Amino acid sequence: MKGMLLPLPSPSTAPTFSFWRMLFTALGVMVLSGVLLVGGFLAYYLQGFTLPEVQPRVWRGDTLQLVAGQGASVGKTLELQALSSGGQAIISSGKMTLTAAQYPVLEYQLQGLQPGMEVVFFWRGETAPEKVVSLPLRWDGEESTLMRLDHHPAWRGAIIEFGLGFRNTLPAPVVIKELDFKPLSATTLLALVGSDWRTFQGWSQRSINFVTKGNALVPPLVGAAAWAGLALCLYAMGLVFQRRYWDWRVIGTIFLLAWLAVDIHWQADLWQQLQATYERYGGKGWAEKHRAAEEDKQLFEFAAEIKAHLGPIPQRVFLVTAKSLAEDPYTRLRVRYHLLPYNIHDDGAHLPRQADAQKGDYLLILGPTPEFMFDPEKGFLRGRGRERTKLAVKRIHESAMGVLYQLR
Numbered sequence: 001m002k003g004m005l006l007p008l009p010s011p012s013t014a015p016t017f018s019f020w021r022m023l024f025t026a027l028g029v030m031v032l033s034g035v036l037l038v039g040g041f042l043a044y045y046l047q048g049f050t051l052p053e054v055q056p057r058v059w060r061g062d063t064l065q066l067v068a069g070q071g072a073s074v075g076k077t078l079e080l081q082a083l084s085s086g087g088q089a090i091i092s093s094g095k096m097t098l099t100a101a102q103y104p105v106l107e108y109q110l111q112g113l114q115p116g117m118e119v120v121f122f123w124r125g126e127t128a129p130e131k132v133v134s135l136p137l138r139w140d141g142e143e144s145t146l147m148r149l150d151h152h153p154a155w156r157g158a159i160i161e162f163g164l165g166f167r168n169t170l171p172a173p174v175v176i177k178e179l180d181f182k183p184l185s186a187t188t189l190l191a192l193v194g195s196d197w198r199t200f201q202g203w204s205q206r207s208i209n210f211v212t213k214g215n216a217l218v219p220p221l222v223g224a225a226a227w228a229g230l231a232l233c234l235y236a237m238g239l240v241f242q243r244r245y246w247d248w249r250v251i252g253t254i255f256l257l258a259w260l261a262v263d264i265h266w267q268a269d270l271w272q273q274l275q276a277t278y279e280r281y282g283g284k285g286w287a288e289k290h291r292a293a294e295e296d297k298q299l300f301e302f303a304a305e306i307k308a309h310l311g312p313i314p315q316r317v318f319l320v321t322a323k324s325l326a327e328d329p330y331t332r333l334r335v336r337y338h339l340l341p342y343n344i345h346d347d348g349a350h351l352p353r354q355a356d357a358q359k360g361d362y363l364l365i366l367g368p369t370p371e372f373m374f375d376p377e378k379g380f381l382r383g384r385g386r387e388r389t390k391l392a393v394k395r396i397h398e399s400a401m402g403v404l405y406q407l408r
Contacts, residue, residue, distance in 0.1 A: 322367030
């Protein structure tokens with residue numbers, strides 16, 4: 001009939017229904033994919049698994065021995081307060097026996113552990129009692145952290161001693177609560193994966209672009225890719241059985257959810273990097289920031305000492321490095337950087353030629369250089385063996401890291 005209108009679905013309800021249906025489909029296949037992956041992961045690592053007859057073995061902090069460093073037992077814990085004069089602390093279990101195959105996972109509870117601290121877990125085996133094997137302890141922002149041990153080839157046979165080692169720096173006391181050796185189980189495996197993903201490795205030359213998770217059972221990127229890939233396969237199988245057309249929005253949502261999982265993990269790592277950076281450098285001036293950088297502190301202070309003995313800018317400084325530093329360009333380049341804006345000439349491991357050096361120039365010898373000999377009475381610096389150069393100099397400053405001369 002003329003003028004008769006066909007009934008159409010309301011534009012406010014039809015798209016909404018389609019969207020929620022699409023979202024539930026995407027979430028459904030992602031959940032099913034996750035369940036299948038977790039089940040496959042546990043089935044692979046727990047092949048022939050039965051309830052363990054062995055129970056976890058726990059060492060409280062007050063049962064451990066402080067071999068080096070300063071500390072004291074506080075209740076059921078051990079508080080490490082300072083390093084020894086040699087810059088280290090050693091905490092040992094003493095003589096004991098532990099079957100490595102029964103305990104592939106270590107859970108350690110330490111309070112006060114921070115990024116940048118050099119802490120290791122060490123042990124000695126019965127087969128080679130004179131050999132000490134160590135693994136760096138990881139920090140994931142929580143007091144309790146799990147670490148996998150069975151991936152290391154030396155975690156075999158009977159363990160006769162284990163302990164913790166601290167080196168170089170201890171900005172605040174560390175409280176050792178428990179060291180708990182765990183047998184293999186489904187709960188332990190899943191907790192280990194979670195601990196791997198939460199672990200913060202600190203700053204390094206790679207961390208600006210990569211998230212490194214050491215010996216993670218399931219790297220985050222690989223896990224997200226497998227999660228999305230299996231979800232797409234399940235979605236495709238469902239379309240074949242239901243004889244329906246694919247919906248590109250479902251595929252896009254699957255990729256989006258997997259990408260968000262990886263990106264949230266990345267952002268969490270960036271947040272921990274920000275916190276670690278602020279704790280070390282926040283509120284400090286230019287010089288204090290350089291001194292707070294443990295990896296660069298000594299070089300910065302050495303360069304500051306040298307600058308204090310140099311004349312006003314401009315000055316020429318010939319930099320000579322020990323042969324032992326030939327494979328360590330970092331030290332040489334950082335010293336050059338810290339000596340700016342002085343004019344630095346890098347002469348490698350050789351003295352500058354007499355034709356190139358002028359009276360008043362400076363010569364900085366970095367590191368131990370037995371191939372050079374200085375005669376303080378005559379005021380000459382000469383090389384030994386093939387190094388024939390002989391320079392008239394006076395010694396300006398000497399420290400453990402190098403010697404500064406001025407040409408006469």
